[in-house]
Amino acid sequence: MESDSGGFQREIELLIALGRAGVRYVLIGRQACILHGLPVHSFDYDFWVHPDPANLDALLREADALGLVPSVDRDRMRSVPFFHLENDTKVDVWKVREFLLATGERIEFDEVHARRMDLRDEEKGLVIPIPAIEDLILLKRLGKRPKDEEDIKGLQAILEQRRRPQGS
Amino acid sequence: MDARTADAEVTSFFVADPLPPCPPLTAEERAAFLDNYRWFSKFPPLQKLRIAYRQRQVALYFQRLSRGIR
Numbered sequence: 001m002e003s004d005s006g007g008f009q010r011e012i013e014l015l016i017a018l019g020r021a022g023v024r025y026v027l028i029g030r031q032a033c034i035l036h037g038l039p040v041h042s043f044d045y046d047f048w049v050h051p052d053p054a055n056l057d058a059l060l061r062e063a064d065a066l067g068l069v070p071s072v073d074r075d076r077m078r079s080v081p082f083f084h085l086e087n088d089t090k091v092d093v094w095k096v097r098e099f100l101l102a103t104g105e106r107i108e109f110d111e112v113h114a115r116r117m118d119l120r121d122e123e124k125g126l127v128i129p130i131p132a133i134e135d136l137i138l139l140k141r142l143g144k145r146p147k148d149e150e151d152i153k154g155l156q157a158i159l160e161q162r163r164r165p166q167g168s
Numbered sequence: 169m170d171a172r173t174a175d176a177e178v179t180s181f182f183v184a185d186p187l188p189p190c191p192p193l194t195a196e197e198r199a200a201f202l203d204n205y206r207w208f209s210k211f212p213p214l215q216k217l218r219i220a221y222r223q224r225q226v227a228l229y230f231q232r233l234s235r236g237i238r
Binding site: 090 | 194
């Protein structure tokens with residue numbers, strides 16, 4: 001795979017493995033923005049995973065097979081909403097059923113997962129689940145950094161472009 | 169490390185290091201580097217280059233995949 005994936009096989013292997021293992025997650029953050037067509041860059045990966053223990057076990061099994069080490073031990077993992085998986089790839093893992101915006105609005109995993117888009121590379125057997133662009137905009141509202149505001153503007157522009165009738 | 173010091177370090181590191189195939193970071197890539205400085209800084213120089221190059225390749229690949237949903 002090295003030759004046809006441009007030397008980034010570990011990241012692709014992880015995504016392929018998660019798909020094959022049926023892990024319920026969506027790739028969020030800037031990598032999802034890139035997959036929606038936003039010209040940005042990121043060095044890490046943000047996963048939102050369903051916190052069901054069996055689902056988490058499946059994620060950790062696949063991560064372990066690729067040498068990714070959790071930032072917290074298994075006992076502590078039960079009580080924290082967030083941890084990292086790291087080697088020379090860095091994955092931030094959010095394991096919550098829902099996020100709550102400052103407005104009181106809830107963003108629920110099950111709904112986001114049901115509306116997700118699966119990006120595929122059939123040749124590699126790769127499926128990358130990402131939130132619908134409307135959900136990704138909502139998730140970006142959780143961050144309060146200037147770059148989140150920039151990403152929201154960019155995603156809204158892409159959304160408007162997609163909604164415009166073709167040829168207009 | 170404050171952002172200005174980190175920015176100076178990454179600029180000098182990536183511009184000065186002659187090892188191919190990673191040309192100097194773009195502004196976007198530099199910002200991504202700074203976001204993950206604590207994790208990234210623990211690696212030796214050659215590995216830093218490999219990581220930076222790999223993430224650039226991932227971004228290019230993801231950009232190609234994104235064309236499928238437009």
